[in-house]
Amino acid sequence: MTSVGPPPDRSGSRSLDPHLRRYAARAAGMTASEVRALFAVASRPEVVSLAGGMPNLTALPLDSLSTEIADLVSADGLVALQYGSAHGLPELRDQICEVMALEEVRGHPDDVVVTVGSQMALDMVTRIFCDPGDVVLAEGPSYVGALGTFTAYQTGVVHVAMDEHGLVPEALREAITACEAAGRRVKFLYTIPNFHNPAGVTLSVPRRAEILEICARHGILVVEDNPYGLLGFDGQTYPALRSMDPDNVVYLGSFSKTFAAGLRVGWTLAPHAVREKLMLAAESATLCPPTLNQMIVSRYLATHDWRGQIKSFQQAYRERRDAMIAALEQHLPDGCSWTVPDGGFFVWLTVPGGVDTKAMLPRAVTARVAYVSGTGFYADGLGSRQMRLSFCYPTPERITEGVRRLSAVLSDELELAATFGPINQRPGSGPQVPAPDTA
Amino acid sequence: MTSVGPPPDRSGSRSLDPHLRRYAARAAGMTASEVRALFAVASRPEVVSLAGGMPNLTALPLDSLSTEIADLVSADGLVALQYGSAHGLPELRDQICEVMALEEVRGHPDDVVVTVGSQMALDMVTRIFCDPGDVVLAEGPSYVGALGTFTAYQTGVVHVAMDEHGLVPEALREAITACEAAGRRVKFLYTIPNFHNPAGVTLSVPRRAEILEICARHGILVVEDNPYGLLGFDGQTYPALRSMDPDNVVYLGSFSKTFAAGLRVGWTLAPHAVREKLMLAAESATLCPPTLNQMIVSRYLATHDWRGQIKSFQQAYRERRDAMIAALEQHLPDGCSWTVPDGGFFVWLTVPGGVDTKAMLPRAVTARVAYVSGTGFYADGLGSRQMRLSFCYPTPERITEGVRRLSAVLSDELELAATFGPINQRPGSGPQVPAPDTA
Numbered sequence: 051m052t053s054v055g056p057p058p059d060r061s062g063s064r065s066l067d068p069h070l071r072r073y074a075a076r077a078a079g080m081t082a083s084e085v086r087a088l089f090a091v092a093s094r095p096e097v098v099s100l101a102g103g104m105p106n107l108t109a110l111p112l113d114s115l116s117t118e119i120a121d122l123v124s125a126d127g128l129v130a131l132q133y134g135s136a137h138g139l140p141e142l143r144d145q146i147c148e149v150m151a152l153e154e155v156r157g158h159p160d161d162v163v164v165t166v167g168s169q170m171a172l173d174m175v176t177r178i179f180c181d182p183g184d185v186v187l188a189e190g191p192s193y194v195g196a197l198g199t200f201t202a203y204q205t206g207v208v209h210v211a212m213d214e215h216g217l218v219p220e221a222l223r224e225a226i227t228a229c230e231a232a233g234r235r236v237k238f239l240y241t242i243p244n245f246h247n248p249a250g251v252t253l254s255v256p257r258r259a260e261i262l263e264i265c266a267r268h269g270i271l272v273v274e275d276n277p278y279g280l281l282g283f284d285g286q287t288y289p290a291l292r293s294m295d296p297d298n299v300v301y302l303g304s305f306s307k308t309f310a311a312g313l314r315v316g317w318t319l320a321p322h323a324v325r326e327k328l329m330l331a332a333e334s335a336t337l338c339p340p341t342l343n344q345m346i347v348s349r350y351l352a353t354h355d356w357r358g359q360i361k362s363f364q365q366a367y368r369e370r371r372d373a374m375i376a377a378l379e380q381h382l383p384d385g386c387s388w389t390v391p392d393g394g395f396f397v398w399l400t401v402p403g404g405v406d407t408k409a410m411l412p413r414a415v416t417a418r419v420a421y422v423s424g425t426g427f428y429a430d431g432l433g434s435r436q437m438r439l440s441f442c443y444p445t446p447e448r449i450t451e452g453v454r455r456l457s458a459v460l461s462d463e464l465e466l467a468a469t470f471g472p473i474n475q476r477p478g479s480g481p482q483v484p485a486p487d488t489a
Numbered sequence: 490m491t492s493v494g495p496p497p498d499r500s501g502s503r504s505l506d507p508h509l510r511r512y513a514a515r516a517a518g519m520t521a522s523e524v525r526a527l528f529a530v531a532s533r534p535e536v537v538s539l540a541g542g543m544p545n546l547t548a549l550p551l552d553s554l555s556t557e558i559a560d561l562v563s564a565d566g567l568v569a570l571q572y573g574s575a576h577g578l579p580e581l582r583d584q585i586c587e588v589m590a591l592e593e594v595r596g597h598p599d600d601v602v603v604t605v606g607s608q609m610a611l612d613m614v615t616r617i618f619c620d621p622g623d624v625v626l627a628e629g630p631s632y633v634g635a636l637g638t639f640t641a642y643q644t645g646v647v648h649v650a651m652d653e654h655g656l657v658p659e660a661l662r663e664a665i666t667a668c669e670a671a672g673r674r675v676k677f678l679y680t681i682p683n684f685h686n687p688a689g690v691t692l693s694v695p696r697r698a699e700i701l702e703i704c705a706r707h708g709i710l711v712v713e714d715n716p717y718g719l720l721g722f723d724g725q726t727y728p729a730l731r732s733m734d735p736d737n738v739v740y741l742g743s744f745s746k747t748f749a750a751g752l753r754v755g756w757t758l759a760p761h762a763v764r765e766k767l768m769l770a771a772e773s774a775t776l777c778p779p780t781l782n783q784m785i786v787s788r789y790l791a792t793h794d795w796r797g798q799i800k801s802f803q804q805a806y807r808e809r810r811d812a813m814i815a816a817l818e819q820h821l822p823d824g825c826s827w828t829v830p831d832g833g834f835f836v837w838l839t840v841p842g843g844v845d846t847k848a849m850l851p852r853a854v855t856a857r858v859a860y861v862s863g864t865g866f867y868a869d870g871l872g873s874r875q876m877r878l879s880f881c882y883p884t885p886e887r888i889t890e891g892v893r894r895l896s897a898v899l900s901d902e903l904e905l906a907a908t909f910g911p912i913n914q915r916p917g918s919g920p921q922v923p924a925p926d927t928a
Contacts, residue, residue, distance in 0.1 A: 067762035068736065072676060072710060077617040080769040104572055112566035120559035127551035131749035133543055166605050166753075169776045177641065178516040198773040202616065237511060271511060297507065310570035312780035314605075323506035330519040334637040335612045335774070336605045340782055341751035 075182070079201040088411060092420035098452030100439045101420040103247070103395055105307050106370075109362045111354065118349050126345065134341040136333040138164025138317070142348040146317050149351070150303060153279050154293035157301070157319040163328050164339045168277060168304040168316030172240075173199050174331045175273055175300055175318065179237045180205040185229055188240040189217050191398070191427030191436070193247045193275065196240055200429070206234070207429035214389070216253030217241060219260045226268050238271040238300075244288055245278040245394025248427050248438035252392060255288060262295045277304040280360050282393035283368035297321055305347055307395075308360050313343040367395065373446035374439060377453035383461045388439075395442035398424075400435055401460060404467035407437040410459065419455040514621070518640040527850060531859035537891030539878045540859040542686070542834055544746050545809075548801045550793065557788050565784065573780040575772040577603025577756070581787040585756050588790070589742065592718050593732035596740070596758040602767050603778045607716060607743040607755030611679075612638050613770045614712055614739055614757065618676045619644040624668055627679040628656055630837070630866030630875070632686045632714065635679055639868070645673070646868035653828070655692030656680060658699045665707050677710040677739075683727055684717040684833025687866050687877035691831060694727060701734045716743040719799050721832035722807035736760055744786055746834075747799050752782040806834065812885035813878065816892035822900045827878075834881035837863075839874055840899060843906035846876040849898065858894040 092099055123130055137143070143159035150157055165171040172195075180186065182204035188196065190209025200207050208229060211221040222239070229236050239261070243253040253261070265272050274291040292301040304316040320328055332338075350356060371390075374397055378388055385402030399421075401407060408423035424436025439456075441449055531538055562569055576582070582598035589596055604610040611634075619625065621643035627635065629648025639646050647668060650660040661678070668675050678700070682692040692700070704711050713730040731740040743755040759767055771777075789795060810829075813836055817827055824841030838860075840846060847862035863875025878895075880888055 069710070069760065069763050072618055072708075073766065074616070074618055074620045074623070076620075077766055077770075080617070080766055080773075082765055082769065107567050107570055110566065110570065112563050115566065116559045116563035119562055120555045123558055124551050124555035127549065127554065128546050129751075131546055131549065131751040133745075133750045166775045166779070170774060173774045177513070178519070179511055179513055181513045181515075184513070195773070195776060198769075202770060202773040269511075271508070306572075311572045312568075312570040314775065314777070314779040321508065324508050326521055327512065327516055327519055330521065330637075331516075331641060334519075334634070334641040335609060336753065337608045337634060338753070340605070340753040340779055342785075343779055343782065346781075 076202055076204050079204070088415055089420070092415050097415060097418045097420055098444055098448050098455065099420045100441070100444070100449070100452050100456070101422045102440055102443050104443045105311055105395075106363070106366055106442055107310065109359070109366055110310065111359075114354070115350065118353060119346055122345055122349055123342070130342040130345050132341060134338045134344070136163070136329050136338050138162065138339060139341070139344045139348060142344045143317075145348055145351045146303065146319075150290070150292075150301070150319065153276070153287050153290040155290045155301065155319065156293065156296070161322055161325045162317050162319050163325060163332060164344060165316045165318060165332060166336055166339050167306060167311075167314040168275065168302040168318070169195055169199070170332070170335070171302045171316050171318035172196055172273070172275065173202075174328050174335065175238075175302075176200060176203045176205060177331050178324070178327045179271065183235075184237045185234045186238055186240050187222070187225055187236060187270070189242065189246065189249065191248050191424060191433060192240065193242060194422070194426045196275070197427070197429050205237070208236075209428060209430060209432070210239075212246070212249055212251060214251055216243065216246065216251050216257060217261060219257055219264060222261060222264055226264070226270065230268075236268070236270050238273045239265055240273045240275065241291070242275045242278075243291060244276055245281060245391055246396075247278070247394065248396045248422070249398045250389040250391035250394060250396045252288065258289065258291055258294060262291060262298070266295065266298050272299045273302065274299050275302045277307050278394040280308050281364055281367060281395075283364055283371065284392070285361065285364060286392070292319060300324060308363065309347060309350060309356070313346060315339065315343050315347045364393075367393070367442060369446055370441040370444070370449055371397075373449045374441040374453060377450045381454050381457035383457065383464055385464075386460070395440050397439045397441065399437050399439055401437070402464060403435065404471070405460065405463050406434045408434060410463050413463070414456060414459045417455050417459045419452045419459070421456065515641055515643050518643070527854055528859070531854050536854060536857045536859055537883055537887050537894065538859045539880070539883070539888070539891050539895070540861045541879055541882050543882045544750055544834075545802070545805055545881055546749065548798070548805055549749065550798075553793070554789065557792060558785055561784055561788055562781070569781040569784050571780060573777045573783070575602070575768050575777050577601065577778060578780070578783045578787060581783045582756075584787060584790045585742065585758075589729070589740070589758065592715070592726050592729040594729045594740065594758065595732065595735070600758055600761055600764045602757050602759070602764060602771060603783060604755045604757060604771060605775055605778050606745060606750075606753040607714065607741040607757070608634055608638070609771070609774070610741045610755050610757035611635055611712070611714065612641075613767050613774065614677075614741070615639060615642045615644060616770050617763070617766045618710070622674075623676045624673045625677055625679050626661070626664055626675060626709070628681065628685065628688065630687050630863060630872060631679065632681060633861070633865045635714070636866070636868050644676070647675075648867060648869060648871070649678075651685070651688055651690060653690055655682060655685065655690050655696060656700060658696055658703060661700060661703055665703070665709065669707075675707070675709050677712045678704055679712045679714065680730070681714045681717075682730060683715055684720060684830055685835075686717070686833065687835050687861070688837045689828040689830035689833060689835045690837075691727065697728065697730055697733060701730060701737070705734065705737050711738045712741065713738050714741045716746050717833035719747050720803055720806060720834075722803055722810060723831070724800065724803060725831070731758060739763060747802065748786060748789060748795070752785060754778065754782050754786045803832075806832075806881060808885055809880040809883070809888055810836075812888045813880040813892060816889045820893050820896035822896065822903055824903075825899070834879050836878045836880065838876050838878055840876070841903060842874065843910070844899065844902050845873045847873060849902050852902070853895060853898045856894050856898045858891045858898070860895065
């Protein structure tokens with residue numbers, strides 16, 4: 051098929067937008083990423099992308115999935131292609147409870163709401179809890195997509211420091227005290243306890259209890275985002291925060307990393323009273339999640355060895371993590387440091403002073419390697435000496451080659467800095483969001 | 490699979506919700522419908538539901554669809570099951586432009602954003618344009634799901650009267666003048682020009698130009714929601730508002746009524762500057778629409794006789810409309826009036842004074858027929874003498890039987906009212922929203 055109609059007039063810059071005076075205040079924060087054009091280049095095949103967060107699907111049993119889905123459409127098509135409820139399919143909600151039980155969560159299927167990916171769950175939670183000017187506490191750095199959602203609801207983000215054991219309880223106490231002193235209303239703590247995106251660290255078990263206790267004492271809800279929890283490289287899991295304080299934790303889950311991101315099936319498990327609000331919010335947002343997609347996930351969980359599939363994902367990601375860490379150790383110039391994740395998709399790299407990772411990105415892409423600069427993961431301009439490296443998608447060989455290229459660019463940059471002093475240093479300007487298929 | 494964990498404590502009423510003080514102001518308007526329990530009963534098979542807006546899928550070629558989808562997953566599964574962009578698949582956006590051309594819309598694929606049903610498109614439009622307290626103009630009555638979205642963004646709704654030719658231009662002028670005089674900021678006119686939900690009427694062509702002219706003169710954007718435009722019973726179509734004023738109309742489209750609602754594939758075609766904001770809003774809401782679903786729609790449009798399929802939908806709905814109108818003429822007591830739609834799913838029925846359609850609903854459900862009372866389609870409590878009757882889903886025989894049952898209930902009610910005076914009259918309390926699968 052071909053396009054119809056004339057091409058749109060591309061001459062209008064944002065200042066010429068005739069609708070400019072009509073936008074809601076919340077739309078002011080929605081601006082296109084400066085680095086979007088760069089990520090378009092970075093998606094070319096000759097570039098090794100260490101930027102994307104796309105899961106590796108090569109291990110999926112496509113042929114048997116294809117057969118199951120075909121059967122589902124021919125036998126149950128009148129249900130699969132019809133509207134469903136905003137709550138989600140009952141059988142899938144039962145199965146979701148079984149999946150969550152692997153991390154010690156005891157939830158009731160009635161309190162699960164199926165969403166269009168856990169991104170929508172996060173959007174719904176923010177919608178029902180956050181007025182403009184409210185504060186969300188989040189790890190620093192934090193997931194770029196969550197920062198985008200908080201911006202869309204005009205919610206302030208206060209970052210809380212992490213170390214190799216995750217969120218630092220003392221830093222959480224200080225952040226809460228500072229917010230209270232400033233009269234700012236903290237609505238919830240947004241946290242990714244397992245195999246953090248982008249930091250690659252995991253919250254230690256003793257700290258989990260401590261953080262829950264701090265939040266409960268200050269009347270602050272906890273929003274636990276857990277897309278990677280089953281992707282521990284040794285099959286290890288941790289008790290979910292939700293399992294330790296069911297009444298004060300809203301849990302967000304996803305099949306995007308353990309099965310198939312393109313189906314957009316996620317969920318939230320909320321305290322019962324909150325569940326009702328979430329469902330009403332979801333109805334007004336999308337009416338209902340796609341029925342076919344829910345049935346595909348449900349059928350997959352019922353007929354495939356999904357636990358075995360997750361094991362093979364763990365193995366694939368461990369190999370890639372190993373390749374990345376080995377390459378970092380071998381190639382990176384002195385003065386760099388990085389996290390060594392036990393699961394998930396990401397390494398968080400800190401470069402020596404004098405290098406600005408955002409300013410360096412065009413040079414890296416020219417050298418055929420891409421990453422996400424650290425400023426994208428902070429709401430407050432920090433992160434210019436950091437970058438996120440993803441090992442989820444490329445092969446181990448490509449990862450090694452990508453790190454080799456990155457090291458060469460970084461060495462050049464350090465040499466320049468040593469000769470001429472720090473260059474291109476500038477404060478970040480909020481999240482620099484790559485497109486979702488590269489995030 | 491079985492549920493795990495204890496059942497949640499159901500003892501807490503809303504006043505006992507420990508999270509009550511934490512909700513955002515916008516969540517205050519999100520309350521469960523009083524009639525939800527009733528619709529649960531109404532979904533029993535012995536009840537003829539004239540309440541639901543579920544499309545009739547029996548004519549879909551499930552076997553060939555099944556084969557195509559299986560081929561798609563086995564051949565392109567690594568794409569279909571992977572993240573995509575928030576913009577939507579390029580090939581599908583091309584095809585969407587071809588579909589819109591049937592109603593004279595000349596849009597560029599770049600300016601199409603694919604969404605999770607057109608409900609999400611409406612949510613995104615409201616998100617970027619409406620601050621709390623802003624006003625949206627909408628036909629009275631209007632689509633219940635749109636009223637829910639406007640409530641979620643704390644946007645006021647001012648209804649504009651319709652007659653058998655659709656929205657009344659003079660009423661639009663008066664509404665705008667009244668808003669301006671009251672210092673209220675009108676952000677857009679939300680309108681369903683074709684085969685209106687719930688009113689069943691179509692905006693005449695001369696009025697289209699007049700309404701666009703009024704909105705342009707007052708600097709008011711037009712949001713054109715057009716899910717039923719291709720379902721004219723004689724194959725007739727009307728020029729879309731968007732085709733007549735591309736710069737001031739945001740168009741919302743959907744495959745839910747012309748193909749398959751359960752895939753949740755809709756779209757918006759917006760002026761170019763607005764498109765960018767919509768895409769950023771969509772990214773923060775769901776990251777991207779489901780890739781598989783977009784590929785299914787694209788494949789269907791490429792390989793199936795989708796125009797022929799729409800013709801067979803038109804015929805199925807015409808038969809059902811005919812059955813309903815014939816039954817209304819034969820059975821309804823004197824003093825009732827109704828619209829006779831030339832397309833779409835709905836008849837709008839007005840009953841004689843003395844009957845409250847919301848108060849009557851429990852009696853109707855007891856008599857094994859369901860409808861949606863008119864108050865659900867007004868933000869301001871009107872509609873107590875109206876109801877929406879859907880003819881889209883049941884067979885013609887069931888429709889006839891349903892109207893017969895409804896007429897008996899209505900006759901009883903009128904007799905009671907004649908004997909004892911009007912009973913159970915009370916102002917409505919905002920939208921009474923059935924679950925999406927019955928809406």
